[in-house]
Amino acid sequence: MSEVVITVRGEHEARIAPERALAHLTIRAEGPERGAVVERMAAYSEPVREDLTARSAAGTVAEWTSQRVSVWSERPWSADGKRLAPVHYATVDFTATFTDFTVLSWWAGEVAEREGVQLGWIEWQLTPETRAAVEREVAAGAVGVAVTRANAYAGALGLASVTPLEVADVGLLARNDPPQPAPRMLMAKAEFADAGMGGGPSVQLQPDDIVVTAAVEARFTAR
Structure with a gap:
């Protein structure tokens, strides 16, 4: 052949x-006064920053970031079709890469109970x-x-x-x-x-x- x-x-x-586990969370505040909303969002964020900084120093968090700060306003409609006063929003996104999954579990349960914090998802890597x-x-x-x-x-x-x-x-x-x-x-x-x-x-x-x-x-x- x-x-x-x-x-x-x-x-x-x-x-x-x-x-590794990459955890995502968002901190959010809203209210009628723009300045007060931004201040409250910053106040919600500070304990999270301090906690992640400490865990990074301890070696259970490989790295973390804080980014995508967003501030915007919306005017909602009432039930009878009238525009209401503006509502202001402020958010900031965090990511944290954990090397210890047991620590991650405890951290997730603790941080989710804090006011203004919304946990998103984990990416396993x-x-x-x-x-x-x-x-x-x-x-x-x-x-x-x-x-x-x-x-x-x-x-x-x-x-x-x-x-x-x-x-x-x-x-x-x-x-x-x-x-x-x-x-x-x-x-x-x-x-x-x-x-x-x-x-x-x-x-x-x-x-x-x-x-x-x-x-x-x-x-x-x-x-």
């Missing part, structure tokens, strides 16, 4: 337990070093799957020698479909929810593994 060109796709994935190592492993695994498939196809045709010609991210060999980045990391999330009935916040801290996936296309010649 003459030389045959074999084109295959290889996929691989790894599941890794999260190493890997450290940059672990992420880079896992991405290399997954990419190599996807290539290995492609090689195994090419050899299987060649064997089915009675051919013994397989030589690689091209390896690329999915879509780059076909040229017709847009390329897809690889590896890809699927981030687990946990939502903060109000427990209701006067209770404290309910925090789900049972993260799924982070899934890192990769897919490649490869072209071989077989003899």
Whole structure:
């Protein structure tokens, strides 16, 4: 049999337990006086800043940020269709990266009870070093799957020698479909929810593994 060109796709994935947790929260104030609202928002924020600074010094928070300060006004409508006096709002967003999930659980329950604080969600993450190592492993695994498939196809045709010609991210060999980045990391999330009935916040801290996936296309010649 003459030389045959074999084109295959290889996929691989790894599941890794999260190493960090990125918590999101928003501090909010509202009222009829703009200046007073901004001052109250700042007063709500200060204990949070102090707490995160202390936890960062203790090593349980890797880093934290305070950003996206927003101040705006709205004039609501009454039930009979009349415009009411303006209501002013002020918010500021915080993020904090925790390295100790037990500390995170206690912190979340405590901070959610503070006036003006709204907990958002948690993003479970890997450290940059672990992420880079896992991405290399997954990419190599996807290539290995492609090689195994090419050899299987060649064997089915009675051919013994397989030589690689091209390896690329999915879509780059076909040229017709847009390329897809690889590896890809699927981030687990946990939502903060109000427990209701006067209770404290309910925090789900049972993260799924982070899934890192990769897919490649490869072209071989077989003899």
